[in-house]
Amino acid sequence: MLRNRAETAFEAARRLLGPGPEFDEARTALAEQHARITAPLRIALVGRVSSGKSTLVNALLGGDRVPTGIEELTYNVNWLRHGPDRTLTVHYTDGAPPERRDIDELEELTVRAKGTPELARLLRRIDCLEITDPHPYLRAFDLIDTPGLDSHFGEDSANTLRFLALDEGDVRAATLGQAAKADALVLVFARGLAASEEELLRDFTGAGVSGAGPVTTVGALTKVELFWPAHDDPLAEGRRVAGRLMGAAGAQRLLYDLCPLASLVGAAAGSCTDDDFTDLVTLAGLAPRDLADRVYFGADFATGDMPDVPVRAARRRALHARFGGYGIVLAARLIRDGADTRETLRAELYRSSGMADFRTLLADHFGHRAELVKLARAVAHLAALPDLGDGSPRTRATLRRAAAAVTRLEHAEQAFAELAVLRGHYNGAVRLEPPEAADLLRITGEYGHTPHALLGLPAEAPDTETAARARERLTHWAGLTADPAHSGATRRACQVVRRSYEMLVDRLDRPGPHRTSGPYE
Numbered sequence: 120m121l122r123n124r125a126e127t128a129f130e131a132a133r134r135l136l137g138p139g140p141e142f143d144e145a146r147t148a149l150a151e152q153h154a155r156i157t158a159p160l161r162i163a164l165v166g167r168v169s170s171g172k173s174t175l176v177n178a179l180l181g182g183d184r185v186p187t188g189i190e191e192l193t194y195n196v197n198w199l200r201h202g203p204d205r206t207l208t209v210h211y212t213d214g215a216p217p218e219r220r221d222i223d224e225l226e227e228l229t230v231r232a233k234g235t236p237e238l239a240r241l242l243r244r245i246d247c248l249e250i251t252d253p254h255p256y257l258r259a260f261d262l263i264d265t266p267g268l269d270s271h272f273g274e275d276s277a278n279t280l281r282f283l284a285l286d287e288g289d290v291r292a293a294t295l296g297q298a299a300k301a302d303a304l305v306l307v308f309a310r311g312l313a314a315s316e317e318e319l320l321r322d323f324t325g326a327g328v329s330g331a332g333p334v335t336t337v338g339a340l341t342k343v344e345l346f347w348p349a350h351d352d353p354l355a356e357g358r359r360v361a362g363r364l365m366g367a368a369g370a371q372r373l374l375y376d377l378c379p380l381a382s383l384v385g386a387a388a389g390s391c392t393d394d395d396f397t398d399l400v401t402l403a404g405l406a407p408r409d410l411a412d413r414v415y416f417g418a419d420f421a422t423g424d425m426p427d428v429p430v431r432a433a434r435r436r437a438l439h440a441r442f443g444g445y446g447i448v449l450a451a452r453l454i455r456d457g458a459d460t461r462e463t464l465r466a467e468l469y470r471s472s473g474m475a476d477f478r479t480l481l482a483d484h485f486g487h488r489a490e491l492v493k494l495a496r497a498v499a500h501l502a503a504l505p506d507l508g509d510g511s512p513r514t515r516a517t518l519r520r521a522a523a524a525v526t527r528l529e530h531a532e533q534a535f536a537e538l539a540v541l542r543g544h545y546n547g548a549v550r551l552e553p554p555e556a557a558d559l560l561r562i563t564g565e566y567g568h569t570p571h572a573l574l575g576l577p578a579e580a581p582d583t584e585t586a587a588r589a590r591e592r593l594t595h596w597a598g599l600t601a602d603p604a605h606s607g608a609t610r611r612a613c614q615v616v617r618r619s620y621e622m623l624v625d626r627l628d629r630p631g632p633h634r635t636s637g638p639y640e
Contacts (some may be wrong), residue, residue, distance in 0.1 A: 121490060121491065121494070121532060121534055122156075122530070123417055124528065125156060125338050125494055125525075125528060128524050128527075128528055129149065129152075129153045129524075129525060129526045132149055132501075132521040132522070132524040132525050133146070133149060133538070135517060135520050135521040135524060136149070136368050136517065137517075138287040140179060141508050141509045141511075141514050142507075142514070142517070142518070144507045144508065145507045145508060145521065146506055148500070148501065148507065149501065149504070149521070149525075150506060152500055152525075153497075155302075155493055155495050155496065155497055156490070156497050158260060158261075158300045158493075159200070159201070159257070159258070159260055160259065160260050160261070160303060160485055160489040160492070160493065161260070161261045161263060161300065161302045161303070161545045162260050162261065162262055162263065162301060162302070162303045162304070162305060162481065162485065162487070163263040163265055163301035163303075163304055163305070164176065164262065164263065164264055164265060164304075164305045164307055164309030164339075165265055165304055165305070165307065166265075166267065166304055166306060166308065166309075166341075167267055167307075167309065168266070168267030169309070170267070170307045170309045170341060170342075171307060171309065171339075171341035171342050171382055171383075172264055172265065172267075172307050173185045173186065173187040173197070173264055174382045174383055174386050175199070175305070175307060175339060175341055175380065175382045175386075176199065176262055176264045177386040177389070177390075178382045178383075178385030178386040178388075178389065178474045179256060179262065179430040179474070179477075179478055179481075180199070180252065180254045180256060180257070180262075180387075180389070181254065181256075181389030181390070181391040181469075182386070182390040182506045183386070183390055184199065184250070184252060184254070185197045185199070185225070185229070185264055185413070186225060186226040186229045186241055187248070187300045193552050195228060195229050195242065195245050195247065195248050196246070196248065196263060196264065196265055196266065197225075197229065197247070197248050197250060197263070197264040198247050198248065198249045198250065198261065198262075198263050198264075199250045199251075199252055199257060199261065199262040199263075199264070200249065200250070200251050200252075200257060200261045201251065201252065201253070201254070201255075201257035201258050201261075202251025202252065202253065203251075203253055204251065204253065205222045205249045205250070205251065205252055205253070206219065206222060206250070206616070207219070207220045207221065207222045207224065207225055207228075207248060207249070207250055208220070208248070208249040208250075208251075209228065209245055209248060209249075210245070210246045210247050210248070210249060211245060211246055212244055212245070213244055213415050215244070217249070219439035222250075225250065226250065228241075228242065228248060229246065229248065229352060230372050233376055238316060243276065246546040248409060256291075256478070257494075258388060259482065259486055259489070260393055260481070260485070260486075263300075263301055268323070269540060272616065283349075287604060301491070302335065302485075302492050302493050302496060303335045303336070303337075303492065304335060304336045304337075305336075305337050305338070305339055305481070305484045306336055306337070306338045306339070307338075307339045307341055308338060308339065308341065308360075308364065308377070309341060309342055310340060310341065310342040310343050310345050310346065310357070310360070314599035318327060328466075332372065332373065332542060332545060332546070333371070333373070333374060333375040333537065333541075334375070334488065334492070334541050334542060334545065335370070335485075335492055336373060336374055336375060336380070337364075337374060337375050337376055337377075337481065337484060337485075338361075338364075338370075338374040338375075338376065338377035338378065339377070339378055339380055339382070339477065339482065340357055340360060340361045340364070340377055340378065340379045340380065341380050341485060342381075342382070342383070343357030343360075343379045343380060343381050343384045343473075344381040344383055344384055344443050344444075344445040344446065344472075345445075347444065347445035347448070348411060348415055348444075348445075353379075353381060353445060354381065354471070354472075354473055357379025357380070357381075358379050360379070361377040361378070361379050362379055365377050371545070371563075372545060372546050372547070374466070375484055375545075376480065377483075378473060378476070378477045378480065379396050379473055380472060380473040380474060380477055380482060381446070381471070381472040381473060381474075382472065382474065383441075383443045384442065384443065384445065384446040384449060384468055384471070384600075385468070385469055385472035385473070385474030386441075386444070387441045387442040387443075387446050387466045387468070388464075388466075388468035388469040388472065388474075389469070390441070391461060391464065391465050391468070392461075393461060394434070395438065395441075395459050395461075396433075396460075396461040397591075398430045398434050398438060398462060399438070399447070399450045399451060399454060399464070400454055401429055401430050402428070402430060402438075402447065402450075402451050403450075403452075403454040403455050404429075405422035405427075405428065405451075407448075407451070407452065407455075410447070410451055411448050412448060412563055413425065413428060414439070414444040414447050414448055417439055417444055419596070420439055420444075421435055421436035421439045421440070422436060436530060446468070449468065449471060450464060451466060453467045453468065453471070461617065483565075483566065483567075484565070487564045487565065487566070487567055487568065488538075488564060491534050491535075492538075494528070495529070495535065495538060497525070498525060498526050498535075501522050501525050501526060502522060502526050503521045504521060504522035505518040505520075505522055506518075515549055517536075526625065533615070533619065533622060536615045536618070537563040537564075537615060537619060538563075539609070539615075540559065540563070540612045540615045540616070541559075541560075542561060543608045543611075543612060544556065544560075544612065548607075548608040548609075549608050549609050549612040550609050551609065551612065555599065558592065558596075558616070559612065559616055561573055562574075562577050562592070562616055562619045562620060562623070563616075563619065568622060570585050570589070570626065571585060574588045574589060574592065574623075576588060582627075586624075586627045587626075589620060589623050589624050589627055590624060592620050593617065593620035593621060593623075593624055596613060596616050596617040596620055597617050599613040599616075599617075600613040600614050600617050
């Protein structure tokens with residue numbers, strides 16, 4: 120398999136370097152990149168301040184995993200990784216060793232805009248906060264919640280920056296620095312297609328974040344719940360706005376997809392308690408229009424005297440803070456429609472928020488190519504290996520051989536050829552008809568690497584049908600390869616896809632586990 124051949128290549132590079140001190144820096148780089156390809160995929164959330172990144176993290180992980188704040192800037196990077204318990208480790212910028220802190224300190228170290236000078240000095244020293252969490256979703260991905268990528272800050276954010284003795288350049292640098300360390304990106308847009316979102320596209324495309332593009336970048340249009348009550352179905356309006364944004368210049372070359380999300384509702388679904396459910400059932404007993412009218416004026420609903428609403432003000436305030444107005448109205452409607460248990464309501468809220476589909480999209484789009492994406496980044500990084508060392512001809516020659524042991528994977532592996540074709544497809548260099556474009560995505564693993572997934576067949580399709588489909592597609596692409604109408608990148612794409620089908624046919628012709636195991640054995 121590809122991973123086995125990668126392991127062999129890294130071991131060959133280590134042997135070539137040997138023990139000499141002139142190769143210390145190169146050995147460190149090699150070890151770092153080897154650790155990257157064996158670790159979970161790193162996904163960084165990047166967007167403007169207050170675009171909803173932290174709320175989106177909470178929605179993905181089904182609860183209150185990281186602090187959120189409407190009026191306070193999330194400055195420090197939160198790096199969430201899988202672990203048996205919730206823990207917090209502080210990493211510093213000044214060379215101090217990492218320090219384990221109580222998880223209850225997370226909010227103070229992340230979003231507090233007020234504090235002592237001692238706290239300000241501590242926050243300025245922090246590089247990132249590493250949080251371990253037992254949520255199973257983190258087995259596949261590390262999630263990196265970044266501070267923000269902004270040109271302008273509001274007054275509250277500016278107050279925080281003054282407290283920390285920072286400026287907007289520091290925030291931007293922290294975000295871009297963590298994005299550069301990531302394998303994949305979620306670009307987070309606040310609701311609507313305002314000038315700020317267009318500026319964000321320009322900011323992002325000009326920021327030099329390596330690896331950005333549809334293979335490794337998905338968009339999230341957050342806070343679409345704020346389209347309510349002007350729109351009864353905020354997700355539908357969000358889909359319309361997302362379509363408009365994807366039509367903007369350069370968007371389709373940057374993002375694989377842009378998904379509208381009522382992420383506040385999604386986060387609330389994950390943390391909905393028995394008390395919440397009881398109160399929401401009570402609110403569902405009100406006439407739908409009466410409830411909507413009361414919830415629309417959020418401040419009055421949360422604090423006002425409402426004798427006809429049989430839920431006390433403190434509980435109304437808590438519900439409104441966590442679910443939002445639309446979330447309360449949506450929950451009440453779902454309860455009326457039959458969500459008669461807390462677990463049923465949570466599942467329906469999560470689905471209705473768009474988060475269930477978004478979580479699946481990340482797992483599928485990033486997960487199916489995680490190994491290849493990580494290895495491609497490692498290969499690109501190690502191509503610079505000859506620049507390390509003492510600069511002597513002998514050292515440089517050894518470093519070149521060590522780098523070649525790994526980087527030649529890019530030229531020898533079909534997986535890398537497929538990745539190049541995908542990038543050509545997304546940037547417009549490969550021009551195929553829609554059926555062939557869909558075929559290209561399937562055979563390169565967009566929907567999984569089993570023969571059935573590669574061919575777009577149901578899992579229960581018999582072996583004879585699977586083999587026949589593979590041979591039919593191979594014949595089709597062999598014809599496209601010979602078609603004189605195709606040239607350049609398109610012709611190369613046809614050749615690569617034909618080779619992918621040849622390898623699939625070979626898998627299907629062999630007995631044993633190779634028929635259903637991963638690609639590129």
